[in-house]
Amino acid sequence: MAADTVIEVRGLVVRYERQVVLDGLDLDVARGEVFALVGGSGVGKTTLLHQLIMLDSPAAGSVRVFGEQVVGIAERAAARLRRRIGVMFQQGALFTSLTVLDNVALPLREHTELPDATVHELASLKLALVGLPCEAGRLYPAELSGGMRKRAAVARALALDPELLCLDEPSAGLDPVSAGAMDELIVQLRDSLGLTVVIVTHDLDTLCHATDRVAFLAERRIIGTGSVAELRDDPHPTLQAYFNGPRGRSALGA
Secondary structure, three states, X not given: XXXXXXXXXXXXXXXXXXXXXXXXXXXXXXXXXXXXXEEOOOOOHHHHHHHHXXXXXXXXXXXXXOOEEOOOXXXXXXXXXHOOEEEEOOOOOOOOOOOHHHHHHHHHHHHOOOOHHHHHHHHHHHHHHOOOOHHHHHOOHHHOOHHHHHHHHHHHHOOOOOOEEEEEOOOXXXXXXXXXXXXXXXXXXXXXXOOEEEEEOOOHHHHHHHOOEEEEEEOOEEEEEEOHHHHHOOOOHHHHHHHOOHHHHHHOOO
Protein backbone atom coordinates (compact mmCIF):
# COMPACT_ATOMS: atom_id res chain seq x y z
CA MET A 1 0.00 0.00 0.00
CA ALA A 2 1.53 3.32 -1.10
CA ALA A 3 2.29 5.92 1.57
CA ASP A 4 -0.15 8.41 0.01
CA THR A 5 -2.99 5.86 -0.17
CA VAL A 6 -5.59 6.12 2.60
CA ILE A 7 -7.92 3.32 1.41
CA GLU A 8 -6.97 0.19 -0.52
CA VAL A 9 -9.58 -2.45 -1.39
CA ARG A 10 -8.74 -5.65 -3.25
CA GLY A 11 -11.06 -8.44 -4.39
CA LEU A 12 -13.91 -7.39 -2.12
CA VAL A 13 -16.89 -9.75 -2.04
CA VAL A 14 -20.00 -8.87 -0.05
CA ARG A 15 -23.05 -11.10 0.03
CA TYR A 16 -26.22 -11.27 2.09
CA GLU A 17 -27.45 -14.87 2.17
CA ARG A 18 -27.57 -15.79 -1.55
CA GLN A 19 -27.45 -12.24 -2.90
CA VAL A 20 -24.01 -11.07 -4.02
CA VAL A 21 -23.84 -7.27 -3.72
CA LEU A 22 -20.15 -6.69 -4.51
CA ASP A 23 -17.98 -9.20 -6.33
CA GLY A 24 -14.22 -8.78 -6.75
CA LEU A 25 -14.20 -4.99 -6.23
CA ASP A 26 -10.91 -3.05 -6.24
CA LEU A 27 -10.53 0.55 -5.05
CA ASP A 28 -7.84 3.06 -4.08
CA VAL A 29 -8.38 6.46 -2.45
CA ALA A 30 -5.43 8.85 -2.23
CA ARG A 31 -4.64 11.11 0.69
CA GLY A 32 -6.14 14.59 0.38
CA GLU A 33 -8.62 13.92 -2.42
CA VAL A 34 -12.38 14.25 -2.54
CA PHE A 35 -13.47 10.87 -3.86
CA ALA A 36 -17.05 9.99 -4.83
CA LEU A 37 -18.81 6.63 -4.98
CA VAL A 38 -21.52 6.80 -7.62
CA GLY A 39 -23.99 4.46 -9.29
CA GLY A 40 -27.65 3.58 -9.56
CA SER A 41 -29.87 2.83 -6.58
CA GLY A 42 -29.15 -0.50 -4.93
CA VAL A 43 -25.74 -1.13 -6.52
CA GLY A 44 -23.90 -1.24 -3.20
CA LYS A 45 -22.50 2.25 -2.60
CA THR A 46 -23.54 2.44 1.04
CA THR A 47 -22.63 -1.23 1.47
CA LEU A 48 -19.11 -0.41 0.31
CA LEU A 49 -18.96 2.59 2.64
CA HIS A 50 -19.94 0.34 5.55
CA GLN A 51 -17.01 -1.92 4.72
CA LEU A 52 -14.62 1.03 4.77
CA ILE A 53 -15.78 2.22 8.20
CA MET A 54 -15.84 -1.30 9.66
CA LEU A 55 -19.59 -1.60 10.20
CA ASP A 56 -19.76 -4.86 8.20
CA SER A 57 -17.35 -7.65 7.27
CA PRO A 58 -17.00 -8.99 3.73
CA ALA A 59 -17.27 -12.60 2.56
CA ALA A 60 -13.83 -12.26 0.95
CA GLY A 61 -11.22 -9.70 0.01
CA SER A 62 -8.94 -7.17 1.64
CA VAL A 63 -9.69 -3.67 2.98
CA ARG A 64 -6.85 -1.51 4.25
CA VAL A 65 -7.46 1.87 5.88
CA PHE A 66 -4.43 3.98 6.85
CA GLY A 67 -2.34 0.93 5.99
CA GLU A 68 -4.12 -1.37 8.46
CA GLN A 69 -6.05 -4.47 7.43
CA VAL A 70 -9.59 -4.02 8.77
CA VAL A 71 -11.05 -7.35 7.67
CA GLY A 72 -11.11 -9.41 10.84
CA ILE A 73 -9.70 -6.56 12.92
CA ALA A 74 -10.04 -6.84 16.71
CA GLU A 75 -12.64 -4.55 18.25
CA ARG A 76 -10.15 -2.56 20.29
CA ALA A 77 -8.04 -1.88 17.19
CA ALA A 78 -11.18 -1.05 15.19
CA ALA A 79 -12.29 1.46 17.83
CA ARG A 80 -8.88 3.14 17.72
CA LEU A 81 -9.00 3.32 13.92
CA ARG A 82 -12.58 4.64 13.86
CA ARG A 83 -11.45 7.68 15.84
CA ARG A 84 -9.50 8.70 12.74
CA ILE A 85 -12.68 8.53 10.62
CA GLY A 86 -15.62 10.94 10.74
CA VAL A 87 -18.93 9.77 9.30
CA MET A 88 -22.08 11.60 8.27
CA PHE A 89 -24.86 9.08 7.68
CA GLN A 90 -27.84 9.52 5.38
CA GLN A 91 -30.32 12.14 6.63
CA GLY A 92 -27.73 13.27 9.19
CA ALA A 93 -28.88 10.79 11.89
CA LEU A 94 -28.88 13.47 14.60
CA PHE A 95 -30.45 12.58 17.94
CA THR A 96 -33.75 14.46 18.03
CA SER A 97 -33.85 14.61 21.84
CA LEU A 98 -30.51 16.44 22.05
CA THR A 99 -29.72 20.01 21.13
CA VAL A 100 -27.48 20.55 18.13
CA LEU A 101 -24.57 21.45 20.41
CA ASP A 102 -25.06 18.29 22.47
CA ASN A 103 -25.20 16.21 19.27
CA VAL A 104 -21.82 17.57 18.22
CA ALA A 105 -20.42 17.19 21.74
CA LEU A 106 -21.53 13.55 22.07
CA PRO A 107 -18.43 11.94 20.47
CA LEU A 108 -16.20 14.09 22.66
CA ARG A 109 -18.06 13.01 25.80
CA GLU A 110 -17.99 9.35 24.77
CA HIS A 111 -14.37 9.11 23.67
CA THR A 112 -12.46 11.67 25.74
CA GLU A 113 -12.18 12.72 29.36
CA LEU A 114 -12.16 16.42 28.63
CA PRO A 115 -13.94 18.75 31.08
CA ASP A 116 -17.41 19.96 30.14
CA ALA A 117 -16.23 23.50 29.48
CA THR A 118 -13.66 22.27 26.95
CA VAL A 119 -16.18 19.95 25.30
CA HIS A 120 -18.62 22.86 24.96
CA GLU A 121 -15.91 25.06 23.47
CA LEU A 122 -14.76 22.42 20.97
CA ALA A 123 -18.33 21.59 19.91
CA SER A 124 -19.03 25.30 19.36
CA LEU A 125 -15.86 25.53 17.27
CA LYS A 126 -16.99 22.64 15.05
CA LEU A 127 -20.35 24.34 14.49
CA ALA A 128 -18.57 27.53 13.46
CA LEU A 129 -16.29 25.51 11.20
CA VAL A 130 -19.27 24.29 9.14
CA GLY A 131 -20.82 27.76 8.98
CA LEU A 132 -23.51 27.49 11.65
CA PRO A 133 -24.12 30.42 14.03
CA CYS A 134 -23.70 29.85 17.75
CA GLU A 135 -27.47 30.28 18.20
CA ALA A 136 -28.02 27.08 16.22
CA GLY A 137 -26.34 25.07 18.97
CA ARG A 138 -29.21 25.77 21.36
CA LEU A 139 -31.83 24.47 18.93
CA TYR A 140 -33.05 20.92 18.38
CA PRO A 141 -32.59 19.20 14.99
CA ALA A 142 -36.31 19.55 14.16
CA GLU A 143 -35.96 23.33 14.48
CA LEU A 144 -33.28 23.53 11.76
CA SER A 145 -33.64 23.72 8.01
CA GLY A 146 -32.51 20.72 5.97
CA GLY A 147 -29.26 22.39 5.02
CA MET A 148 -28.49 23.34 8.61
CA ARG A 149 -29.16 19.78 9.80
CA LYS A 150 -26.70 18.47 7.24
CA ARG A 151 -24.08 20.96 8.42
CA ALA A 152 -24.68 19.97 12.03
CA ALA A 153 -24.18 16.33 11.09
CA VAL A 154 -20.89 17.23 9.39
CA ALA A 155 -19.85 19.15 12.53
CA ARG A 156 -20.49 16.03 14.62
CA ALA A 157 -18.45 13.96 12.14
CA LEU A 158 -15.57 16.40 12.68
CA ALA A 159 -15.79 16.33 16.48
CA LEU A 160 -12.75 14.10 17.04
CA ASP A 161 -10.59 15.78 14.36
CA PRO A 162 -10.63 12.86 11.89
CA GLU A 163 -8.23 12.44 8.99
CA LEU A 164 -10.83 10.71 6.79
CA LEU A 165 -14.35 12.14 6.38
CA CYS A 166 -17.10 9.91 4.92
CA LEU A 167 -20.33 11.56 3.80
CA ASP A 168 -23.38 9.53 2.74
CA GLU A 169 -25.57 11.60 0.41
CA PRO A 170 -24.59 15.00 1.87
CA SER A 171 -26.73 17.03 -0.56
CA ALA A 172 -29.73 14.69 -0.86
CA GLY A 173 -33.04 16.48 -0.28
CA LEU A 174 -31.53 19.96 -0.35
CA ASP A 175 -32.61 22.81 -2.59
CA PRO A 176 -30.09 23.78 -5.30
CA VAL A 177 -28.67 26.74 -3.34
CA SER A 178 -28.17 24.69 -0.16
CA ALA A 179 -26.73 21.77 -2.15
CA GLY A 180 -24.25 24.11 -3.83
CA ALA A 181 -23.25 25.54 -0.47
CA MET A 182 -22.67 22.00 0.84
CA ASP A 183 -20.39 21.27 -2.13
CA GLU A 184 -18.39 24.40 -1.34
CA LEU A 185 -18.16 23.40 2.33
CA ILE A 186 -16.79 19.96 1.47
CA VAL A 187 -13.98 21.42 -0.63
CA GLN A 188 -13.29 24.11 1.97
CA LEU A 189 -12.99 21.53 4.76
CA ARG A 190 -10.69 19.35 2.68
CA ASP A 191 -8.43 22.30 1.91
CA SER A 192 -8.39 23.87 5.39
CA LEU A 193 -8.13 20.68 7.46
CA GLY A 194 -6.12 18.50 5.08
CA LEU A 195 -8.85 15.85 5.01
CA THR A 196 -9.41 12.94 2.71
CA VAL A 197 -13.13 12.87 1.84
CA VAL A 198 -15.21 9.96 0.54
CA ILE A 199 -18.72 10.85 -0.65
CA VAL A 200 -21.63 8.62 -1.59
CA THR A 201 -23.82 10.69 -3.88
CA HIS A 202 -26.29 10.73 -6.77
CA ASP A 203 -25.82 14.46 -7.33
CA LEU A 204 -24.20 15.26 -10.67
CA ASP A 205 -23.54 18.84 -9.57
CA THR A 206 -21.57 17.55 -6.58
CA LEU A 207 -19.55 15.32 -8.87
CA CYS A 208 -18.73 18.25 -11.14
CA HIS A 209 -17.96 20.86 -8.49
CA ALA A 210 -16.63 19.06 -5.41
CA THR A 211 -14.76 15.90 -6.44
CA ASP A 212 -11.31 15.05 -7.69
CA ARG A 213 -12.13 11.49 -8.73
CA VAL A 214 -15.22 9.33 -9.08
CA ALA A 215 -15.68 5.56 -8.87
CA PHE A 216 -18.78 4.28 -10.68
CA LEU A 217 -20.38 1.14 -9.26
CA ALA A 218 -22.34 -1.22 -11.50
CA GLU A 219 -22.40 -4.94 -12.20
CA ARG A 220 -21.31 -5.61 -8.58
CA ARG A 221 -17.96 -3.89 -9.13
CA ILE A 222 -16.39 -0.59 -10.14
CA ILE A 223 -16.65 -0.19 -13.90
CA GLY A 224 -14.80 3.13 -14.14
CA THR A 225 -12.64 5.42 -12.02
CA GLY A 226 -11.37 8.89 -12.88
CA SER A 227 -12.35 12.52 -13.12
CA VAL A 228 -15.83 13.40 -14.34
CA ALA A 229 -14.31 14.41 -17.69
CA GLU A 230 -12.54 11.05 -18.00
CA LEU A 231 -15.65 9.04 -17.14
CA ARG A 232 -17.68 11.11 -19.56
CA ASP A 233 -15.36 9.97 -22.35
CA ASP A 234 -15.40 6.33 -21.28
CA PRO A 235 -17.18 4.21 -23.92
CA HIS A 236 -18.88 1.92 -21.40
CA PRO A 237 -22.62 2.21 -22.18
CA THR A 238 -23.62 2.63 -18.51
CA LEU A 239 -21.18 5.52 -18.10
CA GLN A 240 -22.32 7.08 -21.35
CA ALA A 241 -25.97 6.91 -20.27
CA TYR A 242 -25.17 8.45 -16.88
CA PHE A 243 -22.81 11.26 -17.86
CA ASN A 244 -24.03 12.01 -21.38
CA GLY A 245 -27.76 11.60 -20.86
CA PRO A 246 -29.99 14.69 -20.61
CA ARG A 247 -29.36 15.25 -16.90
CA GLY A 248 -25.65 14.64 -17.24
CA ARG A 249 -25.31 17.06 -20.15
CA SER A 250 -27.23 19.69 -18.20
CA ALA A 251 -25.02 19.34 -15.11
CA LEU A 252 -21.86 19.36 -17.22
CA GLY A 253 -22.99 22.40 -19.18
CA ALA A 254 -23.03 20.51 -22.45
